[in-house]
Amino acid sequence: xxxxxxxxxxxxxxxxxxxxxxxxxxxxxxxxxxxxxxxxxxxxxxxxxxxxxxxxxxxxxxxxxxxxxxxxxxxxxxxxxxxxxxxxxxxxxxxxxxxxxxxxxxxxxxxxxxxxxxxxxxxxxxxxxxxxxxxxxxxxxxxxxxxxxxxxxxxxxxxxxxxxxxxxxxxxxxxxxxxxxxxxxxxxxxxxxxxxxxxxxxxxxxxxxxxxxxxxxxxxxxxxxxxxxxxxxxxxxxxxxxxxxxxxxxx
Amino acid sequence: xxxxxxxxxxxxxxxxxxxxxxxxxxxxxxxxxxxxxxxxxxxxxxxxxxxxxxxxxxxxxxxxxxxxxxxxxxxxxxxxxxxxxxxxxxxxxxxxxxxxxxxxxxxxxxxxxxxxxxxxxxxxxxxxxxxxxxxxxxxxxxxxxxxxxxxxxxxxxxxxxxxxxxxxxxxxxxxxxxxxxxxxxxxxxxxxxxxxxxxxxxxxxxxxxxxxxxxxxxxxxxxxxxxxxxxxxxxxxxxxxxxxxxxxxxxxxxxxxxxx
Numbered sequence: 001x002x003x004x005x006x007x008x009x010x011x012x013x014x015x016x017x018x019x020x021x022x023x024x025x026x027x028x029x030x031x032x033x034x035x036x037x038x039x040x041x042x043x044x045x046x047x048x049x050x051x052x053x054x055x056x057x058x059x060x061x062x063x064x065x066x067x068x069x070x071x072x073x074x075x076x077x078x079x080x081x082x083x084x085x086x087x088x089x090x091x092x093x094x095x096x097x098x099x100x101x102x103x104x105x106x107x108x109x110x111x112x113x114x115x116x117x118x119x120x121x122x123x124x125x126x127x128x129x130x131x132x133x134x135x136x137x138x139x140x141x142x143x144x145x146x147x148x149x150x151x152x153x154x155x156x157x158x159x160x161x162x163x164x165x166x167x168x169x170x171x172x173x174x175x176x177x178x179x180x181x182x183x184x185x186x187x188x189x190x191x192x193x194x195x196x197x198x199x200x201x202x203x204x205x206x207x208x209x210x211x212x213x214x215x216x217x218x219x220x221x222x223x224x225x226x227x228x229x230x231x232x233x234x235x236x237x238x239x240x241x242x243x244x245x246x247x248x249x250x251x
Numbered sequence: 252x253x254x255x256x257x258x259x260x261x262x263x264x265x266x267x268x269x270x271x272x273x274x275x276x277x278x279x280x281x282x283x284x285x286x287x288x289x290x291x292x293x294x295x296x297x298x299x300x301x302x303x304x305x306x307x308x309x310x311x312x313x314x315x316x317x318x319x320x321x322x323x324x325x326x327x328x329x330x331x332x333x334x335x336x337x338x339x340x341x342x343x344x345x346x347x348x349x350x351x352x353x354x355x356x357x358x359x360x361x362x363x364x365x366x367x368x369x370x371x372x373x374x375x376x377x378x379x380x381x382x383x384x385x386x387x388x389x390x391x392x393x394x395x396x397x398x399x400x401x402x403x404x405x406x407x408x409x410x411x412x413x414x415x416x417x418x419x420x421x422x423x424x425x426x427x428x429x430x431x432x433x434x435x436x437x438x439x440x441x442x443x444x445x446x447x448x449x450x451x452x453x454x455x456x457x458x459x460x461x462x463x464x465x466x467x468x469x470x471x472x473x474x475x476x477x478x479x480x481x482x483x484x485x486x487x488x489x490x491x492x493x494x495x496x497x498x499x500x501x502x503x504x505x506x507x508x509x510x511x
Contacts, residue, residue: 150347158361
């Protein structure tokens with residue numbers, strides 16, 4: 001009987017130890033996920049408006065600007081975000097080191113030599129915002145070009161200015177059009193934040209990997225999936241609601 | 252005095268000369284119909300007068316204001332062109348209503364934006380907006396759609412949508428209202444309601460210019476008819492002269508296709 005009791009106690013202690021560990025891992029992952037959400041939110045904040053500007057650039061009637069922007073979008077969409085992250089993070093330092101070694105520095109070289117390495121988080125935000133702005137710009141462009149010429153002409157004949165035409169008539173129709181591809185891209189962004197790990201930003205994947213080194217635990221890495229899933233679930237519900245809200249009319 | 256004067260108007264798209272010197276006047280309160288086969292330049296003429304296209308040569312005067320003058324083209328700023336457009340209204344073949352706005356919002360949107368330029372707008376905002384809504388409801392009643400004020404374009408039939416677009420153009424109080432084949436996108440059984448609305452406007456002494464393929468309607472409603480062919484005015488006169496007793500061979504050939 002005594003022995004049985006000891007066994008139960010033992011089980012309880014083990015159980016308690018697992019619970020403690022689970023809570024500890026959860027708390028650590030939550031901290032990492034906070035960083036994930038920060039990358040996510042700041043990228044959206046920068047890329048949504050920047051994408052619109054790039055979209056206008058790629059639709060410009062001024063051919064050199066149009067082709068410059070199109071080439072830029074091609075490069076950004078044609079190379080991996082991970083590579084862009086590495087270039088932004090390591091590039092400035094390499095350029096500065098090369099410039100400092102030049103024998104006869106002119107003004108430009110001196111300026112290049114003064115380049116400093118970005119903070120890790122800054123490098124992440126620069127590369128993420130540029131990358132996602134390029135993807136968004138193509139979605140915006142598709143949305144804007146899907147609006148019939150007649151809508152613009154109706155506005156023109158009614159004496160509306162270009163700004164009134166865009167903000168009062170075109171934009172709402174564009175938003176309705178781009179919600180489905182946009183939600184796709186935004187959900188991808190949630191998962192792409194894990195790339196920040198490559199330059200040692202303490203997001204959720206990094207914080208889970210820390211347990212491999214410290215405690216030899218692999219399951220926290222698997223556990224991160226739940227965080228992504230729940231957050232993307234919430235986003236899916238949100239976008240569904242917005243789509244439903246805009247469903248009161250058809251083009 | 253003529254409310255609309257068009258002088259020696261030329262327009263081409265690339266090497267395709269669409270308008271080859273158009274001249275005509277229109278008196279206030281009169282109804283002009285422009286007929287002719289597809290590609291004869293009717294729609295381009297309308298688009299040039301409403302500044303949707305810029306002509307190459309010629310002069311257009313609406314109610315004493317020079318809307319276009321090839322001799323003086325650089326003197327017109329974009330802002331002036333925009334203001335000039337306010338004196339003309341255009342009803343499109345394909346309606347071009349704003350799908351995200353209700354019927355009443357479609358009719359009042361541009362008028363309300365326009366009202367923001369009034370010096371007393373801030374002081375009397377509510378009163379001005381109420382006035383615009385009231386005026387819009389009167390116009391909607393005139394086109395028989397008062398009870399549809401809160402519907403959306405996608406909930407309306409083609410004929411109803413076209414009547415909303417007529418109401419939208421009327422709300423801007425244009426000097427001249429232009430119609431670009433207003434019934435061509437409609438099922439035959441729906442054209443009657445549009446023609447009835449246009450007849451009502453003609454009876455109210457609005458100045459109307461109608462591009463149409465409805466010969467019987469053009470004969471009934473018009474004071475003056477222009478038959479266009481290959482970028483020029485081939486024949487013009489009263490409906491009696493042009494539709495009943497045409498003198499030009501091309502007019503006769505065109506009309507005979509409608510009588511079959």
